[in-house]
Amino acid sequence: MNELRTTFRAKSLITGKYIKGAYFDGYILQGSMIEANEEYCVVEQWTPVEKDTLGVFTCTYDKNNVPIFEGHNVEVYIYDSVKQGKVIYNEWNSPLIIDEDGKRLRGLSAKKDILVRVIDKD
The missing domain is CATH 2.30.30 (SH3 type barrels.)
Known part of the structure; x- marks a missing residue:
């Protein structure tokens, strides 16, 4: 499994605290890439974030x-x-x-x- 690169930080909509990870379409992705192909990818954790805090x-x-x-x-x-x-x-x-x-x-x-x-x- 490949560890995702931590290149962004933003405030979590769930906890209200800042988190770090890769960013995609309103989510911070954390942990490892479990599986991926041309149609989808599976990551350990997707957390919705406040876009204006990115x-x-x-x-x-x-x-x-x-x-x-x-x-x-x-x-x-x-x-x-x-x-x-x-x-x-x-x-x-x-x-x-x-x-x-x-x-x-x-x-x-x-x-x-x-x-x-x-x-x-x-």
Whole structure:
């Protein structure tokens, strides 16, 4: 069996908590692919999610090795201060961090960003 890649996070309509997994048509798919052919696929778990909470994995980890997803609330270390922001994608499909007014704080570094810490608990 093949393990599904965790590339999205969204809020479950069942539990109200954020979950991670593959995304398909309003569902987060978790676990392993049990069976698949040209007509259908069977996955361990399909969970309906709130589409407006869907966020893609940015391929970056924070200073504590927590994966950073679009929509995450983070702390950003800039010079001698710590600011809070939210991870979004811009029009060039690049992840960046904005403040509460929508002003760009900074982009994300590749792989691991030691100047960012995810503050969401999900």
